[in-house]
Amino acid sequence: MKDAVIREFFEETGFDIEVENIVAINEGKILNHNNHALFITFSCKIVGGTLTNNSPEEISEIKWLKSNEIDNYIKYYQSNIIELFNNKADYFYEGEFEI
Numbered sequence: 001m002k003d004a005v006i007r008e009f010f011e012e013t014g015f016d017i018e019v020e021n022i023v024a025i026n027e028g029k030i031l032n033h034n035n036h037a038l039f040i041t042f043s044c045k046i047v048g049g050t051l052t053n054n055s056p057e058e059i060s061e062i063k064w065l066k067s068n069e070i071d072n073y074i075k076y077y078q079s080n081i082i083e084l085f086n087n088k089a090d091y092f093y094e095g096e097f098e099i
Contacts, residue, residue: 001040001091001093002019002091002093005017005019005042005044006019009044010049011054011055012053012054012055012058012059013049013051013052013053013054013062014049014050014051014052014053014054015046015048015049015050015051016046016047016048016049017044017045017046017047018044018045018047019042019043019044020042020043020044020045021042021043021087021088021089021090021091022040022041022042022088022089022090022091023041023042023043023084023085023087023088023089024039024040024041024077024084024087025038025039025040025041025089026038026039026041026077027039039077041077041084043084043085067081067082067085068082
């Protein structure tokens with residue numbers, strides 16, 4: 001999963017990142033698309049790259065936000081986004097196996 005986060009972040013922003021922790025897992029129904037969704041939110045650190053919108057058909061704008069502005073954009077998290085920075089859930093890739 002971490003590899004997917006790194007790849008998607010680079011593909012959409014041009015930044016290389018280091019994935020730190022899962023900070024929230026939320027689920028909900030996106031009414032205007034009639035979809036059920038699971039949102040896994042990670043804390044990450046930018047370690048290189050250059051800001052580039054590599055997916056203009058999907059992303060209309062990339063911009064830096066102050067931490068107190070993020071709540072206006074993340075609609076699936078009900079509380080203050082600042083609270084997430086203190087969260088951590090361990091994640092382990094268990095490999096392939098049969099049960």
